[in-house]
Amino acid sequence: MGIFDRKKPDKAGDKTAQGGFLGLFKRGLEKTSQLLQTDVRDLFKEGDRLVDDDFLNELFAILVKTDMGAGPAAEIRDKIKADFRSRKIEMADALQTVKDQLLELMQQPEAPIDRAASGPTVILVVGVNGSGKTTSIAKLTKMFINEGSQVVLGAADTFRAAAVQQLTIWAERLGAEIVKGEPSSDPASVAHRAVARAIELNADVCIIDTAGRLQTQTSLMQELGKIRRVIGKQIPDAPHEAILVLDATAGQNGISQARGFSEAADCSGIVLAKIDGSAKGGVVIPIRREFNLPVKFVGVGEQAEDLALFNAHDFVEAMFAEHFAGQR
Ligand SMILES: Nc1nc2c(ncn2[C@@H]2O[C@H](COP(=O)(O)OP(=O)(O)O)[C@@H](O)[C@H]2O)c(=O)[nH]1
Ligand SMILES: [Mg+2]
Numbered sequence: 001m002g003i004f005d006r007k008k009p010d011k012a013g014d015k016t017a018q019g020g021f022l023g024l025f026k027r028g029l030e031k032t033s034q035l036l037q038t039d040v041r042d043l044f045k046e047g048d049r050l051v052d053d054d055f056l057n058e059l060f061a062i063l064v065k066t067d068m069g070a071g072p073a074a075e076i077r078d079k080i081k082a083d084f085r086s087r088k089i090e091m092a093d094a095l096q097t098v099k100d101q102l103l104e105l106m107q108q109p110e111a112p113i114d115r116a117a118s119g120p121t122v123i124l125v126v127g128v129n130g131s132g133k134t135t136s137i138a139k140l141t142k143m144f145i146n147e148g149s150q151v152v153l154g155a156a157d158t159f160r161a162a163a164v165q166q167l168t169i170w171a172e173r174l175g176a177e178i179v180k181g182e183p184s185s186d187p188a189s190v191a192h193r194a195v196a197r198a199i200e201l202n203a204d205v206c207i208i209d210t211a212g213r214l215q216t217q218t219s220l221m222q223e224l225g226k227i228r229r230v231i232g233k234q235i236p237d238a239p240h241e242a243i244l245v246l247d248a249t250a251g252q253n254g255i256s257q258a259r260g261f262s263e264a265a266d267c268s269g270i271v272l273a274k275i276d277g278s279a280k281g282g283v284v285i286p287i288r289r290e291f292n293l294p295v296k297f298v299g300v301g302e303q304a305e306d307l308a309l310f311n312a313h314d315f316v317e318a319m320f321a322e323h324f325a326g327q328r
Pocket of ligand 2: 133134135157163209
């Protein structure tokens with residue numbers, strides 16, 4: 001399946017496209033899979049294990065290290081306890097049960113970008129400062145352009161000149177049109193002009209970058225609410241997507257900081273950035289629970305091509321990918 005949700009799955013053919021992201025996930029989840037490999041091997045270093053309290057506690061401790069949360073880790077532990085109680089378990093069987101359970105916990109329908117019925121698809125991108133918004137926009141832009149779409153970017157993070165500059169560099173490099181404003185100008189007016197330009201050019205996609213540093217919850221609500229209203233007047237149903245960008249390395253604190261953005265922008269999905277900087281790939285589970293939003297894409301590096309459409313099966317496979325000496 002491509003980046004757009006065309007509401008018409010291309011027969012059974014979407015499996016091939018999904019497979020294409022496995023390599024990106026493997027690279028992005030290298031730290032997570034290395035941690036899991038080492039710890040799981042340690043667990044079985046003296047051979048098969050009796051499934052007793054010691055074993056179950058050790059397994060629980062490993063699972064919790066991936067940031068999946070104590071609840072899900074306990075569910076997986078209890079499943080192994082129920083299936084193998086007081087018997088010996090081989091490493092391969094333990095791994096398979098953990099993978100099966102993780103897949104169940106992470107399962108969600110693949111969620112590409114919701115496309116406008118007609119006219120440009122407008123995507124609003126929000127999140128805390130430094131979470132990876134601008135970089136994720138560059139990555140999405142590259143995916144759209146690769147699919148043959150024309151993209152207009154709106155630099156509505158007018159707080160910092162550097163932010164506009166960063167988006168401008170990406171736009172030039174990737175071949176997207178960019179609309180900017182004066183420093184400190186009204187972000188909603190930049191968003192308005194960007195959407196107007198997208199309509200004028202008959203572009204396929206318009207992506208609006210926003211500021212991650214806002215003084216108060218009230219100003220956040222006001223600013224993002226105003227941007228939404230302005231865009232909605234130009235194109236009915238716009239923004240078609242409001243994407244919350246989360247930093248996978250930020251921990252529980254960073255995640256709760258993002259809640260305000262999610263609410264203020266009435267978000268429709270998540271881009272989980274910087275999974276490559278973290279050994280905590282299990283964080284997808286608490287994130288999904290906390291925000292009740294689909295994880296649409298995962299950022300696996302700083303380059304424009306380092307973005308993968310989230311797919312639970314490939315993600316779990318990559319968490320447990322094996323590493324051999326010398327392999328990168
Ligand atoms: N390793 C890694 N770094 C990332 C990723 N996404 C963003 N970054 C880096 O995180 C920093 C902040 O990103 P930026 O897009 O400017 O965040 P913004 O303030 O939310 O717009 C930059 O140095 C990016 O290169 C990612 O998926 N992996
Ligand atoms: Mg930015």
